[in-house]
Amino acid sequence: MLSSEEREGTMKIGIIGLGKVGSAFLKACAVTAALQVVSVKAGRSPKSCARLAGMGDFQITSVGAEVLAAADVVLLAVPDGQIAAAAETLAAEVGTAGRRDILSKKVCLHCSGSLGLDPLAALSALGIHCGSLHPLQSFAGGSARFKDIGMAVDGDNEAQQAACYLAEALQAYPFRVPEAERSAYHAAACFCSNYLVTITAIAQQLFERWTPDKARALQFLLPLLDGTVSNLHQTPLARKALTGPIARGDAGTVAGHLKILPEELQLVYRELALQTVRLASENGSIDEAKAKSLQELLKA
Template sequence: MEVVYLKISFIGAGKVGFSLGKYFSVNNLNVKGYYSKSFKSSKEAAKFTNSTAYEDIKEIVNDSDILFITTPDDVIFNIWQQISKLNLKNKIICHTSGSLSSRIFSNANNSGAYVYSVHPMFPFSDKLNSYKKLKQAYFSIEGDKTHIEDLKNLLECLGNKVVVINGEKKHLYHLANVTVSNLALALLNLGCKYMENCGVSSEDSLKALFPLIESNIMNIKERGFLKSITGPIERGDIGTVMSHLEVIPDEDKPLYKNLSLVLLQIAREKHSEKDYSKLNEILGGI
C-alpha cells in the first residue's frame, strides 16, 4: 500500500494536530484537512497547513483515508462513537495518546476500519513551532497488523525512527515516557529549590545547575548509564549520604532513598567487587 499518497486528516486542531499536519504537509504528504470542536481552530489549522476546514465530521471522514484523532485523551472514545456509525471501510484510524491503546476503538472489526495508536515521543508545547524539531522524534505504533508496516514506512520516509509496541504494555510504555520527562522535571525543580534555600536566586539556581544537568544528560546519551554514574552512591561515601539525610526535608526522604537505591543497583552492576551493604542498609534497601 502506497500510504504516502493517502489523504490524511485530523480531528482535533490543537498542538499535536497542528504540528503533525504541518510536519506532514512540509514533507509533501497529502494533508486533507481538519475538524475540531470550534470551527475557528479548524480554520486556523487548515490555513497553517494549506488544507480544508470542515464543519461536518461526516464529510471529513468521507474525504479521508487516514484519520488522526488528536483531541484530549478523554474525548477520543466519544469521537470514536460518533465516527464508528459512519462508513469506515478500509480507513486507517489513529489516535496519538501515549497512555491509551488502540483498544479504545472498540469493535473496530465490525466497522471495517484498521485502528492504531501512533504516539510521537515528543513534547508539543507550541502549535506553531513544534513541527520544526519533529524529525528527531521517535514514534511508537501499535494496533491492527494489516497496516503496521505501512504506517511505519510512512514515518520512516520522513526520517523518523519507529518502535512497534504491544498494546497491552501501553500504560507501562507511558510510564517510561512520563518518568524521563515529567518526573525528571519535578526532580530538577526540587534540586533548584534546595539551591534557592542556600540563598541563591531562583534564576541563578537553574543557571548554575544547568551545566550539571546538561552534561549528565549528554553523558547518558553518549556513554550509557553505567559509564555516566558518578557521585557519593557510586563511591560508597557513607558520610556524605548521612549528611544529606540530615538536611533533607522529611517529606523528601523517601524519594531520596528510593532513587539512591536505584543508583546503588547501577553502581553494583558497575563495581561487582565493591561492598555496598552498609550503604544499602542506611538507605533502607532489602
C-alpha cells in the first residue's frame, strides 16, 4: 500500500467491472488530481475499447492480473453475485508466481454494500489487502457524483486506509460498516432509494386516472416529492419533515384512504401508516389518544 509520502503524489487505481458503479468511479477518478486510473479491464470487443479510449490515458486490458500489476488499489466493481468468481479468476491469473512482497502492497476493494469480505478470500490468501468501498449513491442515470456523499468502508487496516483515502480524494465521507452489519446498512439504503421509487410508482398508478398519461402523472407528483426532500434537507431528523393527515391526527381522512384503495395496496398503506403514527407520536404532533385511535383503525 502507498506510504504517506507516496500519497502526496497519486494513488494508482485499477478498475475491474465497468457497469454503472465502475464507470462512475472511472469518470470521477480520471479528473481527481490525487488519483490516477492506470489500468481498466474491459470486454474484448472493439466497441468496448473505443468507448474507453477517450476517457483517459490508461491501459485497457482483458486480463485482471495486468490491472493488479499496474495499480496500487483495484476496485472490483462487478455485480454482487459475480464478486467471488471475479476474485477467484484474478487470483488464478496471478497464481503462485506472484511475489508476496509485491502482492502485500496491493489493495483490492469490492464495491458491494451488502457483502462482507468472504468473496475476496482467494485474493486475501495471496497476501493482498482486501476490503470494500460502497458509495451511498444511485448511479442509474450514469452520474459520477461522489462529492459530499457517504461511502461505507471495511477491510483490514491497510484496505480501510486506502478506501478512506480514495473516498476523501473524491470529496466523499468514508465511514466504517463492519461485516456483521452490512445487511442492516444495505436495507437502510434500500428503504431510502429503491423503495422510494416503489412508493412513487404506486402514487403514479393511483394518480394517472386524472392526467392524460402516466408521464404527466409523474410530472405532477415530482414537485411534491421535491418539496418533501427539500424539507428533509432542513432538519437533522427525518421525522421532523412529516406532514399530512397522520401528523395532524386526522383519522377520518385515513379511513377514507383505506376505503378507496385497491386490496393489493391495503397492506402496504397500513404498514407505512403505522410507522408514520409512531413518527408523529415521537414528534409530539399527536397525543396518545389520537395515536391509539389511528393504530386501531389501521390494524382493523
